[in-house]
Amino acid sequence: MAFRLQTLGELRLVDLSGNAVAFSEKGLIILAYLFVHPQRAQSRTALSKLLWDVVEPTQAYTNMRKSLSRIDSRQQELGHQFVEITASDVKLNVEAIECDAEGLQAPPHSDALIDLRALVGLFSHVFLENIDSTGAALSAWIEQRRAQHLSRLREALISAIPIAKSAQDIALVKDAALRIFQHDPDDEMIVSLLAETYSTEGKVETFRNIYDGRKQKLWGNLTLSPDVHALNVVKKVFEKQRSLFPAPKNGLGDALTASTQNGLKRPIPRLVLLPPAESPAGSQPLFPLANALIEDVTIALCALTSVSVVAPYTAAQIGRHSDKANTIAQHSISYVLDTRHSGRGAQSSLFVQLVYFANDEVIWADRYDMDNDSLAVQRRQIARRITMAITGEIERNELAREYFEQSPVAYHHYLLGQRHLKNLGLPDIRRARKEFRSALNHAPYFAPALSGIARTYSREWLITARGDAQLLKAAEKHANKAIAAGQDMVGGYRELGVAKMLLGGIDESVEALELAETLSPHYADVAADYADTLVHASKPGLALEKIEKAIELNPLSPDVYLWTAAGANYCLEEYEQALSYIERMADRGLANRLSAASWAMIGDQKRAKSFVRKARETNPDFDVDTWLTAVPFKEQWQKDHYRDGLRKAGF
Structure with missing residues (x-):
């Protein structure tokens, strides 16, 4: 044929020599549309x-008539009738x-690799790449075609993976x-x-750079200090981004199988650090920092989707238990990271070993010096090596955030601040804020320090x-700064959610905490904060689901988890269940008012x-x-319900 339409x-329209032939843009779009229409007519x-x-x-319709007239004139000039009008x-x-x-x-070729090679040759550019459409109908049609082309290439790729054996075939895949x-x-x-392929080639860092480059492009339009409404944009970026887990090691065919199966799923293994x-007071001055370091690594690992990480509070309780x-075993934990602090002063070190609990097998072990200047580096190394031992090398750089290495002094102050935040007294809260500010000076x-200040x-x-x-x-303000500084870290979103809830911005709080949960699906404290906000959002049923998830991740739960669960049950008129959660609290006095209201609603006035x-x-x-x-509640019925219970109790 003398002419070819390039879409x-x-x-553009090109002749046999590949030279562009003048033709109206609307005429070319009509040709492209008719080529993909089943009847080749419209x-x-x-x-x-x-x-x-x-x-x-x-x-x-008038515009259409004029365009067709120009198409007909141009066809006569070229001596070829592309369309019959x-x-x-x-x-x-x-x-x-x-x-x-x-x-x-075209129908798929019988040889999947030949089919894939042909499609890759065509797919160097997308369909109608340079068409700037202002109309919704045309834009929708173009996007539909692009999606169909992508689907066709994906189907061919799936067919080719099982038979891709040679280096050339794998390069094509x-x-x-x-x-x-x-x-x-x-x-x-x-x-x-891609993660599997680059890992096999020993080029994990290359893929990480490609992945981060794409992420940065998606982040390009976000302002430095995002407001809450910007979270909607952020959420779209991160909703499906937590998928950097390694495929099985038996080849590309198994990688595909693992990624595309929609049937029964194996339970996610649980890890406790x-x-x-x-140690005796004063014998190991860096002991508190070693403890905080392990907790910080635990929280970082909560971002993994291939392993469920037990929350630090429960981990500490397990560590102190006489029958560890x-x-x-009771908590269905598969892997245990055991840690021991030894030595004194400059010779202080932290020994860690990863154990597969089922047969008491030590999978990996290492020792880390515990001097102040190396804490940030040790954090990166511990996080990386645990991840490699559990899930391979694919996520290691996801957890190794550069700024943890860039300022070891800042990281040291951050760990000190986290230590003070474990106490609820006002002096400790202000000491924590001072340490976080010292971190920001460096x-x-x-x-993390910005998030810490927000929490104080x-x-x-x-x-x-x-x-x-x-x-x-x-x-x-500090939560928003934390979001701008560490866009893929959970802390800023969590603190923004808490602050917004206390300010009465319930819907905005839900948005922020939903994103925090998306970023770190196994972070128990985030799930608990989210549940608390959902109670105030007058969604007690969903709140109960979230707090039960938090309790599952952190089974030896702090009182605030149980208090939130009790409040959700009260809203659902499950008063006996609410009281059972309160009964499990270490300090039940915190929930005296809720207990009074629950007993009153049951009818036990005494x-x-x-x-x-x-x-x-x-x-x-x-x-x-x-x-x-x-107290912020979104709907009046919830306030009326609390008021009713408290009045009946005698307040």
Whole structure:
């Protein structure tokens, strides 16, 4: 044929020599549309709606008539009739012109590798790459075609993977996967396949750079200090981005099988990182930092999707348990990272070993010096090596954040701040804030320290109970800074969610904590904060699901988890269940008012009044209406429900 329509990449008409032939853009779009239409024909009315859906139908039809007139004139000049134009329809003449996209519509070749090689050759550019459409109908059609082309390439790739044996074949598979990844970085099978391929080649860092480059491109339009509404944009980036887990080691065919199976899933193995045993006071001055280091690595590993990480609180409880092995078995833990702190002063070190619990096999062990200047590096090495031992090398760089290495002094202050935050007293909260600020003096964009400062302000608001909105505004400001500094770290989103909830921004709090959970699906404290916000959002059923997930991740739960679960059950009118959660709390006095309301709603007035007396002992000035005014609830029924229970109890 004398002419060929090029639709992949720049849309144009070319002659036998490959030279561009002048033709109107609208005419070329009509040709491209007819080539992929099943009947190779379409009515004038339908074509006018496709090309001019933003104008009145009469004007669109007039525009269509003029375009067809120009097409007809140009066909006569070229001496070739590409389309036959009638009073009602436009029909493609397939004998007069060919199209590059026909290769994407051809039936698959019997040899999957030949088919894939042909498609990769066509797929160097996307369909109608340079068409700048302002109409919704045309844009939707172009996107639909691109998605179909991508699907065709993906299907060919799936067929070729099992028979790709030679280095040339595997290179072809990788090339095809990269082309798909460039257009759809959220495709989990493709990400897993590329990770496996680059890992086999020993080029994990190369893939990490490609992956990060794509992520940075997606982040390009986000302002430095995102407001809450920017979280909607951020969420789209991260919803499907946590898929950097390694495929099975038996080859590309098994990688595909593991990534595409939709049937039964094996349970995710559980990992617990046990902190070092306590030492006599003063004998090991760096012991608290070793403990904080293990907790920090635990939280970092919560971002993994291939292993469930037991929360630090439960890990500490297990570590102190007299029958440690039985406790580990009870909680269905597969892997244990055991740690021991030894030596004194400059000779201090941390010994770690990873044990497969089922047969007590030591999978990996190492020793790390515990001097101040190397803490950040040790954190990176521990996180990396544990991840390699559990899931291979694919996620190691995801966990090795560069700024942990860039300022070891900042990291040291951050660990000290985290240590102070374990205590709820106001002096400790302010000491923690001082350490976090010291960290920022050495590294102004150190996201964990910014998140830590945000938490100190929200904690101070809760402890002082003065209703000082400036504290919450400061928490919100530092949370947003943490998000800007560490966009793929969970801390900023978690703290923003807590601050927004306390400020009464329930919907915004839900958005932030939903994103935090997406970033770190096994982080128990995030799930617990999310559950608390959902209670205030008047969604107690969903809140109960979240807090039960948090308790599963952190089975020896802190009181705040159980308190949140009790509150959710109260809202669901499950009063006995609410009381059972309160009964499990170490300090049940925190929930005296909720206990009183629950017993009153059950009808046991004697017990209700006993809890009223206990609550009055600690807070004699408590007023129901004042409290309900201060506590943010999204829907009035929830306030009325609490008021009803408290009034019945005798408040």
